[in-house]
Amino acid sequence: MSILVIADHHNSDLIPVTANVVAAAKAIGGDIHLLVAGADCQAAAEAGAKLDGVSKVLVADNAAYANQLAENTAALVATLGKNYTHILTGATGNGKNFMPRIAALLDVEQISEIISVESADTFKRPIYAGNAIATVQSEDAIKVITVRGTSFDAVADTGSASVEAISEVTDAGLSSFVGEELAASDRPELTAAKVVVSGGRGVGSADKFDIIYKLADKLGGAVGATRAAVDAGYVANDLQVGQTGKIVAPQLYIAAGISGAIQHLAGMKDSKVIVAINKDEEAPIFQVADYGLVADLFDAVPELEGKL
Amino acid sequence: MKVLVAVKRVVDYNVKVRVKADQSDVDLTNVKMSMNPFCEIAVEEAVRLKEKGIATEVIAVSIGPKNAQEQLRTAMALGADRGILVETDEQLGSLAVAKILAKIAEEEQPQVILMGKQSIDTDNNQTTQMLAALAGFSQGAFAAELTVEDGKATVAREIDGGMQTIQINLPAVISADLRLNEPRYAKLPDIMKAKKKPMDTKTPADYGVETASKVKTLKVEPPAERSAGIKVGSVDELVDKLKNEAKVV
Ligand SMILES: Cc1cc2nc3c(=O)[nH]c(=O)nc-3n(C[C@H](O)[C@H](O)[C@H](O)COP(=O)(O)OP(=O)(O)OC[C@H]3O[C@@H](n4cnc5c(N)ncnc54)[C@H](O)[C@@H]3O)c2cc1C
Numbered sequence A: 001m002s003i004l005v006i007a008d009h010h011n012s013d014l015i016p017v018t019a020n021v022v023a024a025a026k027a028i029g030g031d032i033h034l035l036v037a038g039a040d041c042q043a044a045a046e047a048g049a050k051l052d053g054v055s056k057v058l059v060a061d062n063a064a065y066a067n068q069l070a071e072n073t074a075a076l077v078a079t080l081g082k083n084y085t086h087i088l089t090g091a092t093g094n095g096k097n098f099m100p101r102i103a104a105l106l107d108v109e110q111i112s113e114i115i116s117v118e119s120a121d122t123f124k125r126p127i128y129a130g131n132a133i134a135t136v137q138s139e140d141a142i143k144v145i146t147v148r149g150t151s152f153d154a155v156a157d158t159g160s161a162s163v164e165a166i167s168e169v170t171d172a173g174l175s176s177f178v179g180e181e182l183a184a185s186d187r188p189e190l191t192a193a194k195v196v197v198s199g200g201r202g203v204g205s206a207d208k209f210d211i212i213y214k215l216a217d218k219l220g221g222a223v224g225a226t227r228a229a230v231d232a233g234y235v236a237n238d239l240q241v242g243q244t245g246k247i248v249a250p251q252l253y254i255a256a257g258i259s260g261a262i263q264h265l266a267g268m269k270d271s272k273v274i275v276a277i278n279k280d281e282e283a284p285i286f287q288v289a290d291y292g293l294v295a296d297l298f299d300a301v302p303e304l305e306g307k308l
Numbered sequence B: 001m002k003v004l005v006a007v008k009r010v011v012d013y014n015v016k017v018r019v020k021a022d023q024s025d026v027d028l029t030n031v032k033m034s035m036n037p038f039c040e041i042a043v044e045e046a047v048r049l050k051e052k053g054i055a056t057e058v059i060a061v062s063i064g065p066k067n068a069q070e071q072l073r074t075a076m077a078l079g080a081d082r083g084i085l086v087e088t089d090e091q092l093g094s095l096a097v098a099k100i101l102a103k104i105a106e107e108e109q110p111q112v113i114l115m116g117k118q119s120i121d122t123d124n125n126q127t128t129q130m131l132a133a134l135a136g137f138s139q140g141a142f143a144a145e146l147t148v149e150d151g152k153a154t155v156a157r158e159i160d161g162g163m164q165t166i167q168i169n170l171p172a173v174i175s176a177d178l179r180l181n182e183p184r185y186a187k188l189p190d191i192m193k194a195k196k197k198p199m200d201t202k203t204p205a206d207y208g209v210e211t212a213s214k215v216k217t218l219k220v221e222p223p224a225e226r227s228a229g230i231k232v233g234s235v236d237e238l239v240d241k242l243k244n245e246a247k248v249v
Helices: A017-028 A042-049 A070-083 A093-105 A207-218 A227-231 A262-268 A297-307 B037-051 B066-078 B094-108 B127-135 B188-194 B235-245
Strands: A002-006 A031-038 A054-061 A086-090 A110-114 A116-119 A122-127 A132-138 A143-147 A162-165 A175-182 A195-199 A222-225 A252-256 A273-278 A291-294 B002-006 B009-011 B033-035 B057-064 B082-087 B112-116 B138-149 B152-159 B162-169 B172-176 B199-202 B215-221 B230-232
Touching: A002 A017, A002 A070, A002 A093, A017 A031, A017 A086, A017 A116, A017 A143, A031 A042, A031 A070, A042 A054, A042 A162, A070 A093, A070 A175, A070 B127, A070 B138, A086 A093, A093 A110, A093 A143, A093 B094, A093 B127, A093 B138, A093 B152, A110 A122, A195 A207, A207 A222, A207 A297, A222 A227, A252 A297, A273 A297, A273 B235, A291 B235, A297 B235, B002 B037, B002 B094, B009 B066, B033 B037, B033 B066, B037 B057, B037 B066, B037 B112, B037 B138, B037 B172, B057 B066, B057 B094, B066 B082, B066 B188, B066 B199, B082 B094, B094 B127, B112 B127, B127 B138, B127 B172, B138 B162, B152 B172, B230 B235
Parallel strands: A002 A031, A002 A086, A031 A054, A054 A162, A086 A143, A110 A143, A195 A222, A195 A252, A252 A273, A273 A291, A291 B230, B002 B057, B002 B112, B057 B082, B082 B199, B112 B172, B138 B172
Antiparallel strands: A116 A122, A122 A132, A132 B215, A175 B162, B009 B033, B138 B152, B152 B162
């Protein structure tokens, strides 16, 4: 078996989820190649070469891949991918964008967001907002798979793979990059953080979200939010945790002013320890919380910050 | 220009589904079914394109059981002009759905195809991108803002770190994210009018699409349940538990 892992990266660095995807590739077993498609992406390629289990890094370094436009990345991988039995990438914003396009070009299904590898052709994946887990088996010649990073422990960076440039360039000419607005933050990345402090509609405003940030900073954690909090403009969209936002599984998840809708639980219920702070003792979030505190969050959150 | 919008009949988002005892699937008997919430957002965007004078006709299509007519009628009550139901009792894989939609796109020649980014039953998030690939169109996945002018679409997309704006050629397939718009509610007179709008019924065979999927579901299980924890009486008790019991701080 031969597996192509498509790296998630920002050209200048590798996004940590790539190490989790390589772990899923190792669970499948076989020769593992890592593709870094970007522009001026040597640094990401070098980081990729260190991932344990990767035997070769393929680098497609060209302006056409600078912003990982789906049309261009998919065209590249649809050619390159024919040499492999499995193509994997993270179920991240990038992966979800280009991977199904690759699958369709190869005339195969995509198996989305696997949480376990049962064998080389059988995988588990959550459906219905995580209220059911399906075991699926694929007879496709090439298995195109996105991987939920939080379900696989990252491989170490003790490897030393060879690095090979790919000269082939495809610019489909269908799309172009205009710009991007990235939220700048010194906090750890949400999906990789050991602690996540999330606020919901109960926090009440963007200004009042300050107490959530303070608690997160005290714990060295990331900040998350519910859809309701994002829709209301308290925080940016990239902080949404849930079925259609980010999936997190930190050591500690603190939910303040969050009711616990199934769509939110889908994104955080694999956290090791869950703390819920809500003034409504009937709130469904308490059904998944290890420690529930029925309290006004405006009292409890600052007090907690002070006492930790 | 024509706008095609695809809608899926799925379990209502308020329902917490349960797995069948024989682990063959989830149990959907007597469960409320609705239009997939992301598809509602797609329909709303299509109708807005018509209201802005950009779209001349909005065609809603659904692939699913006979009852998916209800979701097509809802789409027409919201403003779609006509419907196409591709009827099948099989649960099609995304690839087959994308192939059927590609054939419909070939027949109808829309400039914009709008879809929801993900259906809340299978949670795949892939049909839009597959359709774009098969049709050879550009894609604007996870759209939070859409402008269509001069033969191009500008799409602001939700990405992991924030927002990205791209410009894509038409025809294009665009998938709606949560914040693209806030769908309207259908008014009673519009619901009545929708009953008279034309609806074609087809089958996957009419489009020559092989529906068998190479991916089989072997079993469906409930997730590992979290055991309910405890309520703490004070912040002090919480701090003590986190430090000495859970040892996470
Ligand atoms: C298609 C679809 C996809 C969705 N995807 C997501 C998703 O990915 N992520 C997500 O989070 N949601 C998602 N949702 C939305 C979800 O259904 C809920 O509406 C949302 O999670 C609710 O957010 P909330 O808990 O902040 O707000 P609410 O449900 O309004 O809860 C607010 C809570 O705050 C408590 N509260 C208020 N004031 C205080 C106070 N002073 N102190 C303590 N507690 C207080 C209240 O008791 C209440 O429990 C989705 C919905 C749909 C339809």
